[in-house]
Amino acid sequence: MVFRSIVRPLLRASKPQYLPARSPRCFSKSARLTESPSQPSNHERTTHFGFETVPEAEKEARVAGVFSNVAASYDTMNDFMSLGIHRLWKDHFVRSLNPGSSSSPNSPGWKMLDIAGGTGDIAFRLLDHATNINNSPSSTITISDINPAMLAEGKKRSLATSYANSPRLSFLVANAEELETIESNSIDLYTVAFGIRNFTNKEKALREAFRVLKPGGVFACLEFSGVTNPLFDAVYKRWSFSAIPLIGQLVAGDRASYQYLVESIEKFPKQEEFRDMIKDAGFMVPGKGWEDLTGGIAAIHKGVKPIEKP
Amino acid sequence: MATRTRLARLWPLSKPSALPLIRPYHSYDHPPPPGPFNPTESSILEAAIPHIPTHGFTHTTLSIGASDAGYIAASTNLFPNGAFSLVHYHLYTQRLALAKHQHIISPPPREGEKPIGIGGKVKALTWERLMGNKEIIHRWQEALALIAQPSHLPTAISELSSLSDEIWFLSGDTSVDTSWYTKRASLSAIYAATELFMTTDKSPNFDDTRDFLDRRFKDVQIVGGTMGSVTQWAGFTATAALNVLRSKGVRI
Numbered sequence: 001m002v003f004r005s006i007v008r009p010l011l012r013a014s015k016p017q018y019l020p021a022r023s024p025r026c027f028s029k030s031a032r033l034t035e036s037p038s039q040p041s042n043h044e045r046t047t048h049f050g051f052e053t054v055p056e057a058e059k060e061a062r063v064a065g066v067f068s069n070v071a072a073s074y075d076t077m078n079d080f081m082s083l084g085i086h087r088l089w090k091d092h093f094v095r096s097l098n099p100g101s102s103s104s105p106n107s108p109g110w111k112m113l114d115i116a117g118g119t120g121d122i123a124f125r126l127l128d129h130a131t132n133i134n135n136s137p138s139s140t141i142t143i144s145d146i147n148p149a150m151l152a153e154g155k156k157r158s159l160a161t162s163y164a165n166s167p168r169l170s171f172l173v174a175n176a177e178e179l180e181t182i183e184s185n186s187i188d189l190y191t192v193a194f195g196i197r198n199f200t201n202k203e204k205a206l207r208e209a210f211r212v213l214k215p216g217g218v219f220a221c222l223e224f225s226g227v228t229n230p231l232f233d234a235v236y237k238r239w240s241f242s243a244i245p246l247i248g249q250l251v252a253g254d255r256a257s258y259q260y261l262v263e264s265i266e267k268f269p270k271q272e273e274f275r276d277m278i279k280d281a282g283f284m285v286p287g288k289g290w291e292d293l294t295g296g297i298a299a300i301h302k303g304v305k306p307i308e309k310p
Numbered sequence: 311m312a313t314r315t316r317l318a319r320l321w322p323l324s325k326p327s328a329l330p331l332i333r334p335y336h337s338y339d340h341p342p343p344p345g346p347f348n349p350t351e352s353s354i355l356e357a358a359i360p361h362i363p364t365h366g367f368t369h370t371t372l373s374i375g376a377s378d379a380g381y382i383a384a385s386t387n388l389f390p391n392g393a394f395s396l397v398h399y400h401l402y403t404q405r406l407a408l409a410k411h412q413h414i415i416s417p418p419p420r421e422g423e424k425p426i427g428i429g430g431k432v433k434a435l436t437w438e439r440l441m442g443n444k445e446i447i448h449r450w451q452e453a454l455a456l457i458a459q460p461s462h463l464p465t466a467i468s469e470l471s472s473l474s475d476e477i478w479f480l481s482g483d484t485s486v487d488t489s490w491y492t493k494r495a496s497l498s499a500i501y502a503a504t505e506l507f508m509t510t511d512k513s514p515n516f517d518d519t520r521d522f523l524d525r526r527f528k529d530v531q532i533v534g535g536t537m538g539s540v541t542q543w544a545g546f547t548a549t550a551a552l553n554v555l556r557s558k559g560v561r562i
C-alpha cells in the first residue's frame with residue numbers, strides 16, 4: 001500500500017526521537033527490556049504499532065514518543081480524528097456514567113480513576129458532573145497516565161479549574177497494565193478515553209481494571225471504533241489515512257506520530273470483539289455491551305464487576 | 311351465551327382446566343423466551359420497586375435498589391435506559407403476575423351459578439392489572455414521560471400489546487380469526503385510557519376508575535364477544551390519550 005512505503009522511512013527516520021523516552025524514570029516495564037538481553041529477537045513477544053509489528057517493549061517507548069510529540073497539539077489531533085466532535089462524545093460519555101449519583105444525600109461520594117487521563121479532560125468533566133449535577137462534593141478522582149509529560153500538562157491545566165490543588169484531584173504516573181499502587185476493590189468508576197488502543201497488552205489492563213474496581217464498580221471506555229456504515233467507513237478511512245497525517249505534518253510538523261494514531265485506530269478490535277474481551281475479564285456488560293457514537297467512529301463500552309455471591 | 315358456544319366448538323377435546331396452556335402464538339415445542347432482564351438486573355430492580363412510591367421512577371430509586379441488592383450507585387450503569395428500566399420492569403412483572411389470579415381464570419364451579427364467561431374474565435383481569443398500579447399511580451405520570459421518549463416507546467407499546475394478549479389468553483379466548491387483532495387493539499386502547507384516567511382519580515377505592523372502565527367496555531360491547539366499530543374508537547382514544555399527555559407537558 002502506498003502509505004506504507006511513505007511512512008516506513010518516516011517512522012525509521014523519527015525513531016531516535018523515541019529513544020530518550022525509554023529511560024526507567026518513565027517506564028516501570030523497561031525492566032523487561034534488560035531482563036533478558038541475550039534473547040534472540042525472533043523470540044521476543046511482539047505487538048502492533050500501527051500497522052507495524054514491533055517487540056512489545058519497544059511499543060511502549062514508541063507510544064510514549066508519539067504522545068510526547070503530540071502532547072501540546074493533541075487536542076487538535078482529536079479534533080481531526082473525530083471530525084471535531086470529540087468534546088460532544090466526552091460530554092455524552094460522562095453524562096451516561098452519571099458520576100457522583102447516590103442513594104442517599106450523605107453517601108461518601110465516588111472514588112474515580114481516569115486511566116490514560118493525559119491532560120485531565122475527562123477527569124474535570126467527571127468532577128464537574130458529580131459536583132454540579134449530583135451534588136457530590138466528596139467524589140474524588142485520580143488521573144493516571146504512563147507519560148509524565150502528559151500528566152504535567154494535566155496538572156498545569158487543573159490550575160485553571162476550580163479543582164486547583166484540591167484534595168479531590170490527584171495524579172499518578174503508572175502503566176495501566178500494572179497499577180500495583182492502587183488497592184484492590186477500591187474504585188467506583190474506572191474510565192479510559194482514547195487510551196486503551198495504545199496499551200501493549202489490553203487483556204492485562206482489563207484484568208487490572210477488574211482488580212482495582214469495587215464489586216459493582218464500573219469500567220467505562222470511550223474509544224475510536226469501527227464505523228458501521230460501509231460507505232461512511234470508506235469516506236472516513238480516506239479522510240483519516242490521507243488527510244490527517246498530512247494535516248499533522250502541516251500543523252504539528254510531525255507526520256509519523258499522526259500516522260501511528262490513525263493506524264492504531266484501524267487496528268483496534270471492533271465493537272463485538274472488545275465487548276467479549278471485557279466479558280472475558282469477568283465483567284457483566286449492560287445491554288449489548290456498547291453504544292456507537294456518530295455512526296461508530298467512536299464507541300462507549302461498559303462493564304460492571306459482579307458482586308460475590310453469598 | 312355466545313362465548314360458551316364458541317368454546318364448545320373450538321375445544322371439542324378440551325378439559326377446561328387445560329385452557330391456560332394453549333396460546334395461539336406460543337409454540338409448545340419451544341421454551342418461553344427469556345425475560346428482558348438478567349438475574350442481576352432483576353435483583354436490583356426488584357429491590358428498587360418498593361422505593362417508587364417515595365422516590366418515583368427516578369435514578370435515585372435505581373441507586374437505592376442497587377444498594378439494597380448489595381451493589382453500589384455506580385452499578386446503575388447496568389441499565390442503559392436508566393429510570394425507564396423501572397417502568398419496563400413494573401410493566402413486565404405486573405403482566406406476569408396476572409396468572410396468579412386463579413379465582414378469575416379458573417374459578418371453582420358453584421352450584422346454581424352461571425360460570426363467568428370470557429368477557430367477564432377479561433374485565434376482571436383488566437381491573438386486577440389496574441390495581442397493580444395502586445401503589446405507584448401517583449408517580450405514574452413520571453413513567454408516562456419516560457415512556458413517551460422515542461427510544462422507549464417501542465418497548466412500552468410492545469408491553470401493552472403483550473398485556474392484552476395475556477389477558478385474552480388467560481381468559482380462555484382462543485379465536486384465531488380476524489377478530490384476534492381487533493380484540494387486542496381495543497383492549498389495549500381501553501387499558502391505556504383507563505390507566506391514564508386513574509392517574510387523576512381521587513375517589514375512594516378508585517370507584518371512578520371502575521366506572522370509567524365499565525363505560526369503556528360498554529362502548530365496545532366487548533362482553534358478548536362481539537365488538538362495534540372498534541378500530542375507529544381505538545384510534546380516537548389513542549388521540550385523546552396523546553392530547554392528555556401533551557396537556558401534562560409530556561413532549562410527544
Ligand SMILES: C[S@@+](CC[C@H](N)C(=O)[O-])C[C@H]1O[C@@H](n2cnc3c(N)ncnc32)[C@H](O)[C@@H]1O
Nearest residue numbers: 067116117118146147150175176193194195198
Ligand atoms: C489520546 S490520549 C487520551 C487523553 C485523554 N484521556 C483524552 O481523552 O483526551 C492517550 C493517552 O494514553 C496514554 N497511554 C498510552 N499507553 C499507556 C499505558 N500503557 N498506560 C497508561 N497510559 C497510557 C498516553 O500517554 C496518552 O496520554
